[in-house]
Amino acid sequence: MPSAPAPNRFLLWRKALPLSLLIGLLCGLGAALFLVALQAVTNLREGHLWLVWLLPVGGLLLGAAYERWGATAGGGTNRIIDALADGGNPLPGRLAPMVLLGTLLTHLVGGSAGREGTALQMGAGFADGVARRVTASPELRRLMLFAGVGGGFGAVFGTPFAGAVFAAEFVVRRRLSLEALPVALLAAFAGDATVRWLGVAHFPFPVIEASPVTLQALAAWALLGAGMGLLARSFVWLSHGIKAASERHLPRLPMRLAAGGALLLLLTLAVGSRESLGLGLPLLTEAFGAGASGPEAFALKLLFTAVTVGVGFIGGEVTPLFVIGALAGRAAAPLLGLPPLATAAVGMVALFAAAAHTPLALLVMAVELFGISVLPQAALALVAATLVSGEKGIYSTQRTALPIGPHTC
Numbered sequence: 001m002p003s004a005p006a007p008n009r010f011l012l013w014r015k016a017l018p019l020s021l022l023i024g025l026l027c028g029l030g031a032a033l034f035l036v037a038l039q040a041v042t043n044l045r046e047g048h049l050w051l052v053w054l055l056p057v058g059g060l061l062l063g064a065a066y067e068r069w070g071a072t073a074g075g076g077t078n079r080i081i082d083a084l085a086d087g088g089n090p091l092p093g094r095l096a097p098m099v100l101l102g103t104l105l106t107h108l109v110g111g112s113a114g115r116e117g118t119a120l121q122m123g124a125g126f127a128d129g130v131a132r133r134v135t136a137s138p139e140l141r142r143l144m145l146f147a148g149v150g151g152g153f154g155a156v157f158g159t160p161f162a163g164a165v166f167a168a169e170f171v172v173r174r175r176l177s178l179e180a181l182p183v184a185l186l187a188a189f190a191g192d193a194t195v196r197w198l199g200v201a202h203f204p205f206p207v208i209e210a211s212p213v214t215l216q217a218l219a220a221w222a223l224l225g226a227g228m229g230l231l232a233r234s235f236v237w238l239s240h241g242i243k244a245a246s247e248r249h250l251p252r253l254p255m256r257l258a259a260g261g262a263l264l265l266l267l268t269l270a271v272g273s274r275e276s277l278g279l280g281l282p283l284l285t286e287a288f289g290a291g292a293s294g295p296e297a298f299a300l301k302l303l304f305t306a307v308t309v310g311v312g313f314i315g316g317e318v319t320p321l322f323v324i325g326a327l328a329g330r331a332a333a334p335l336l337g338l339p340p341l342a343t344a345a346v347g348m349v350a351l352f353a354a355a356a357h358t359p360l361a362l363l364v365m366a367v368e369l370f371g372i373s374v375l376p377q378a379a380l381a382l383v384a385a386t387l388v389s390g391e392k393g394i395y396s397t398q399r400t401a402l403p404i405g406p407h408t409c
Contacts, residue, residue, distance in 0.1 A: 009179065012139055012140055012143060013143070013182055013183070015140055016140055016143040016144060016147065016182075016183045017182065017183060017186055019130055019131075019134065019136075019140075019144055019147070020143075020144065020147035020151075020182075020183040020184075020186045020187045020190075021186055021187070021190050022130060023123070023126055023127045023130055023144060023147045023148050023151055023187050023190075024147065024151040024155075024186060024187035024188065024189065024190025024191040024194070025190050025191070025194055026123075026126040026130075026151075027119075027122070027123045027126060027148065027151030027152045027154075027155045027187060027190070027191035027194075028151070028155045028190060028191035028192065028193065028194020028195050028197075028198075029194060029198075030096065030100075030119075030122045030123070030126065030152075030155075031119055031122075031152065031155035031156045031191060031194075031195050031200075032155075032194065032195045032198045032200045033100075034100055034103075034115070034118060034119070034122065034156065035115075035156065035195070035200050036200060037100075037104055038103070038104065038107060038115060038279075041104050041107050041108040042107055042278055042279065044108065045107070045108055045109070045110060045277075045278065049274070051108060051109055051110070052109065052110045052265065052268060052274060052277065053265065054109045055109045055110055055111070055261035055262065055264050055265045056258045056259075056261040056262040056265065057109075057258075057261070058105055058106070058108065058109035058111075058261060059109075059111075059254075059256075059257030059258045059259075059260055059261030059262075059311070059313065060254050060255075060257060060258040060261070061105065062102055062105050062106065062257055062313065062314065063252070063253040063254030063255070063256060063257035063258065063312070064253075064254045065098075065101075065102070066098070066102065066253055066314075067252070067253050067254055069094065069098065076099075076117055076121065076314075076316070077116075077117050077120050077121065077316065077395055078395055078396055078397040079091070079397075080120060080121065080124045080145065080149065081170070081171050081395055081397045081398055081399070082397055083124070083128075083142075083145055084142060084145055084146065084149075084171045085171055085172070085397075085399050087138055087142075090128055090132065091124055091125050091128040092125075093125070093129060095121055095122075095124070095125035095128075096121070096122040096125035096126060099117070099118050099121045099122060099125075099314055100118060100122060102314030102315075103115065103117075103118040103314045103315040105314075106308070106313045106314050106315050107278055107279070107315065109261065110264070110268075110274065110277035110278055111261075111264065111277070111278070111308045111313040111315065112264070112276055112277055112278065112280065112301065112304035112305040112307075112308040112320055113279075113305070113308050113309060113313050113314065113315025113316060113317070113320065114279065114315050114316040114317050114318045114319035114320050114321070115156055115279070115315060115316065115318070115319055116153060116156065116157070116316045116317075116318035116319065117314070117315055117316025117317070117318070118156075118314070118315055118316060119152035119153055119155065119156035119157075120148075120149050120152045120153060120316075121152075122152055123147075123148035123149055123150075123151045123152025123153070123155075123187075123191075124145050124148040124149055124152070125148070126148055126151075127144040127145050127147055127148030127149075127151075128141070128144070128145065128148070130144060131144045131145075143179065143180070143183045144183070146167045146168070146177070146179075146180035146183055146184045147167075147183040147184055147186070147187035148187065149163075149166070149167040149170070149184065150163045150164045150166070150167035150168075150180070150183070150184025150185065150187050150188040151163070151184070151187030151188055151190065151191040152191065153166050153167065153188065154187070154188025154189065154191050154192045155188070155191030155192050155194065155195050156195075157202065157365070158192055158195065158196070158202035158368075159192075159364075159365050159368040159369065160185065160188035160189045160191070160192040160368075161185070161188070161364045161365075161368055162361050162362070162364040162365035162368055163184065163188035163191075163192075164180075164181055164184040164185035164187075164188045165181075165358075165360050165361040165364050166358055166361035167180050167184035167188075168180040168181050168184060169358045169360055169361050170356060170357075170358050170361070170395065170398065171398065171399060172398070172399045172400070173357040173391075173393070173398055173399070173400055174357070174400075176360065203281060203284065205288065205345070205369045205370060206288055206341055206345075206370070207370060207371040207373075208339075208341055208342050208345050208370040208371055208373055208374040209339075209342075209373060210373040211338070211339050211342055211373075211377065213376060216337075217337075217338065218380060220336040220337060220338050221338070221346065221377045221380045221381050221384075222380055222381065222383075222384045223336060223384075224329060224332055224336060224338070224343060224346060224347060224350070224381050224384075225346070225350050225380060225381030225382060225383065225384030225385040226384045226385065226387075226388050227328070227332065228325060228328070228329075228347055228350035228351045228354055228381065228384075228385040229350075229354045229384065229385035229386065229387065229388035229389040229390075230388055231298075231302070231324070231325070231328060231351055231354075232321075232351055232352075232354035232355040232385065232389045232393075233354075233388070233389060233390050233392075234302070235302055235305070235306060235317075235321070235324070235351075235355060235394075236355060236390070236392050236393060236394060237392075238302070238303075238306040238310070239305070239306040239309050239310045239317070239394070240310070240392070240396070241310070242306055242307060242310025242311065243309075243310045243311070243312070246259070246260065246310060246311050246312075253312060256311050256312055257311055257312055257313060259311065260307055260308070260310070260311025260312070260313065261311075261313075263307055263311075264277070264304060264307055264308065267303065267304060267307070271300060275293075275297070276297075276300045276301045276303075276304040277304065279319050279320070279323075280301055280319070280320055280323035281319075281323075283297060283301065283323050283326075283327060284322065284323045284326055286327075287323070287326035287327050287329075287330045287344045287348075288326065288341060288344055288345075293327060293330075295331040297327050297331075298323075298324045298325075298327035298328040298331065301320060301323055301324050301327065302324050304320075305317055305320040305321070305324070308320075317355075317394055318352055318356075321351050321352045321355055321394075322348045322349075322351075322352060323348075324351060325347040325348040325349070325350060325351030325352060326344040326345070326347055326348040327344075327347075328347050328351065329343040329344045329345070329346055329347020329348065329350075330343060330344040330347070332347070342374065342377060345366065345369070345370045345374055345378075346366070346374065346377050346378050346381045347381075349362040349363070349365055349366045349369075349378055349382065350362070350378070350381045350382055350384075350385040351385070353382050353385055353386065354385035354386060354388075354389035355389070355393055355394045356393055356394055356395060357386070357389070357393045357395075357398060359382045359383070359385070359386045362378075362382060363375070363378055363379055363382055366378040
C-alpha cells in the first residue's frame with residue numbers, strides 16, 4: 001500500500017499530541033509510584049535478609065497469580081512490539097497493575113530484575129486505555145502506544161530524549177520510526193517532569209570529563225565496545241537458553257518460577273553474597289565510585305539476571321544490564337589504559353545498546369546522563385558493540401523490517 005498523504009499524517013499528530021500529554025502525565029504518576037514502591041520493597045528486603053529465603057515461594061506465588069489472572073497480560077515488552085508492528089489485540093486493563101505488583105514481588109524476594117519492562121508495559125497499558133476511551137483509529141492508537149513507551153522509559157530513567165528515541169527505535173532493528181518521535185518526546189518530557197515535580201530522585205550519575213583522543217585511545221574504545229557486544233551476545237544466549245530449557249522441562253509457570261527462585265537461592269548461598277540480587281544499584285555505585293567490586297562481579301550479576309528473566313520473573317533486564325556493563329567497563333579500564341569512570345559509563349550504555357539493538361537511544365542517554373564530553377567515546381563504542389552483537393537481542397519479537405503501509409515512514 002502507498003504511504004498515507006502528508007496532510008493525513010499531520011492530522012494524526014494533531015490528534016495524538018494532546019493525548020500524548022495526558023499519557024505522559026499518567027506515565028509520570030505511575031513511574032513515581034513505582035520508583036517509590038520499588039525503593040520501599042528493596043529497603044524492606046535489605047532490612048529483613050530472611051526474605052531472600054522466600055525466593056522459591058515468591059516465584060510460586062507470582063507464577064500462580066499470572067497463570068490465574070495474568071494470562072491475557074503476559075508477553076511483556078515483546079507484546080508491545082507486536083502491537084506496534086502489527087496492531088495486535090488491545091492491551092488488557094490489568095496489564096499495568098499486574099506488572100507493577102509482579103515486579104515489586106520479584107524485588108521483594110531478591111530477583112535480579114530491572115524496571116524498564118515495568119515502565120514500558122505500564123506506559124503502553126495507560127496509552128491503550130486512553131485509546132479505548134477515545135475510540136482511536138488503529139493509526140492513532142499506534143501513535144499513542146509510542147507515546148506510552150516513550151513516556152514510561154523517559155519517566156523511570158529521567159532521560160526524556162532517550163525515552164523518545166528508544167520508542168522510535170526498539171520495534172525495528174536499524175530503523176528509526178520518525179512518526180513516533182513527536183508524540184514520544186512530548187510524553188517523555190511530561191512523564192519526566194511529573195516524576196521530578198513529585199520529588200522522586202533518580203540514580204546520581206557523574207559527569208564524565210573529556211579524555212584525550214589519540215589513535216591508541218580510539219582503538220581502545222572500539223575494543224571496549226566490541227567486548228560489550230560479545231558480552232551482550234553471551235547474555236542473550238544464556239537468558240534465551242534458560243527460557244527455552246525451563247519451558248521445555250517445566251511447562252507450568254508456577255513450577256518454573258519456583259524452580260528459578262530455588263536456583264537463585266542456591267547461587268546466592270554458593271557465592272556467599274547477596275550483592276547480585278535485586279536491581280544492583282550498590283554495585284552501580286561502586287562502579288562509579290571506588291570500584292571495590294572484583295572483576296568477577298559483572299559475571300555473577302549476568303548469571304543471576306539471566307536466570308531471573310529466563311525463568312520468567314517480572315521486571316525486565318535494563319538496569320541489571322546497566323550494572324553489568326558499568327562493572328565490566330570499570331574492570332577493563334586498567335587493561336585498556338582508559339579512564340575508569342568513562343569506561344564504566346560507556347560500558348553501561350554499550351552493553352544495553354548491543355543487547356536491545358537500540359544504539360541511537362543509548363547514545364542519547366549517554367549524553368543525558370554523563371554529559372556531552374562522553375559523546376565521541378560512546379559513539380565509537382556503540383558502533384563496535386552493535387557490529388558484533390549479532391542478530392538476536394533481548395526482545396525476541398523485534399522486527400528486522402516492516403511491510404510498507406500507511407503507518408510506516
